[in-house]
Amino acid sequence: MAANDYRGYLRNHTAMENGEARLHTAHGTHRPLLFGTLAVMGLLQVASSVTVLLHLTGYLQEVNLSSAEPVQETHSEHMMADALRDEKKREKPRKKNDQLPKAHLPIKAPIDFSSTDPNSITTVYWDETRGTHTKVQYHDGRLLVEEKGWYYVYAKTCFRYAPDHATRKQDVSNVQLLQYIYHEIHTQPSKSRPALLSKSGGTLQWGNQNYNLYCVQQGRSAFLNKHDGIYVSVSNSWMLDPEPEGTYFGVFKMSK
CATH class of the missing domain: 2.60.120.40 (Jelly Rolls)
Known part of the structure; x- marks a missing residue:
């Protein structure tokens, strides 16, 4: 009876060592992925901080406005040109027969x-x-x-x-x-x-x-x-x- 308990103890001790070995192996396998995830999250946080800083300084707003202005000006010029052409059409000189x-x-x-x-x-x-x-x-x-x-x-x-x-x-x-x-x-x-x-x-x-x-x-x-x-x-x-x-x-x- 004592011999059986001793063998059970040895068997349990071996199983525990094998389980710990497998746990260490699993930790060793996922450790690079964990580091990579943390690194990506750190980079995203840095990029987000830089973006907020640039918005606060007004740099991005100036860039957006400068890139949007030529389109807006071109559109306005076309509208003004069309309006002037329409006005000239309406302001045709009166013929002599049409004069009051x-x-x-x-x-x-x-x-x-x-x-x-x-x-x-x-x-x-x-x-x-x-x-x-x-x-x-x-x-x-x-x-x-x-x-x-x-x-x-x-x-x-x-x-x-x-x-x-x-x-x-x-x-x-x-x-x-x-x-x-x-x-x-x-x-x-x-x-x-x-x-x-x-x-x-x-x-x-x-x-x-x-x-x-x-x-x-x-x-x-x-x-x-x-x-x-x-x-x-x-x-x-x-x-x-x-x-x-x-x-x-x-x-x-x-x-x-």
């Missing part, structure tokens, strides 16, 4: 109105050569429209009197300076009176100052048919200022 009717004429000088009658109303004549008009004709002091529609009509007349330079001595202590805008309807008989569109002016008491000036300006909308005419008349026309900046007449179409 309009006219602006300064007063015709020199002025030679012989009447000094304060009750006399005289039609003003305008300088076609110094003015502009498109699809509106000028004849005998009148603007004649070529298209019917709603127009804005305007006129400005300036009156001045300087006793020392006047060709005629006139009492201007109580003088009326009036401006009228008339509408001649083309279809009405020639003997019919034109329609009065607007009237403006005032009564002046100038006295004997060296220089006296008074201006009347008015404007309004009116519906004009084709070939209708408009013109301006004033009282005391002999006092009209011949400067084109002070006395002028015009019209432009607003809508159909």
Whole structure:
């Protein structure tokens, strides 16, 4: 019995040695793989740390922006070029037939109105050569429209009197300076009176100052048919200022 226990002890001792030997062999086999894994993890940690550091310093951001800018600029240039081409297409110059009717004429000088009658109303004549008009004709002091529609009509007349330079001595202590805008309807008989569109002016008491000036300006909308005419008349026309900046007449179409 004791011999059997001794042999069991020896057998167990041998098995334990064999087991330890196999354990040492297994550890010896996996040790290089373990070291390699640790080395790779260390390298990844170092790379991650370097990447974070570069982001914090802004280096990578600058590199990304510098590499992305040329693409973005090229894309923007193409968009701007396309927009400019579209704008040029939309801004094609109007043909003459497409232009809106309009006219602006300064007063015709020199002025030679012989009447000094304060009750006399005289039609003003305008300088076609110094003015502009498109699809509106000028004849005998009148603007004649070529298209019917709603127009804005305007006129400005300036009156001045300087006793020392006047060709005629006139009492201007109580003088009326009036401006009228008339509408001649083309279809009405020639003997019919034109329609009065607007009237403006005032009564002046100038006295004997060296220089006296008074201006009347008015404007309004009116519906004009084709070939209708408009013109301006004033009282005391002999006092009209011949400067084109002070006395002028015009019209432009607003809508159909």
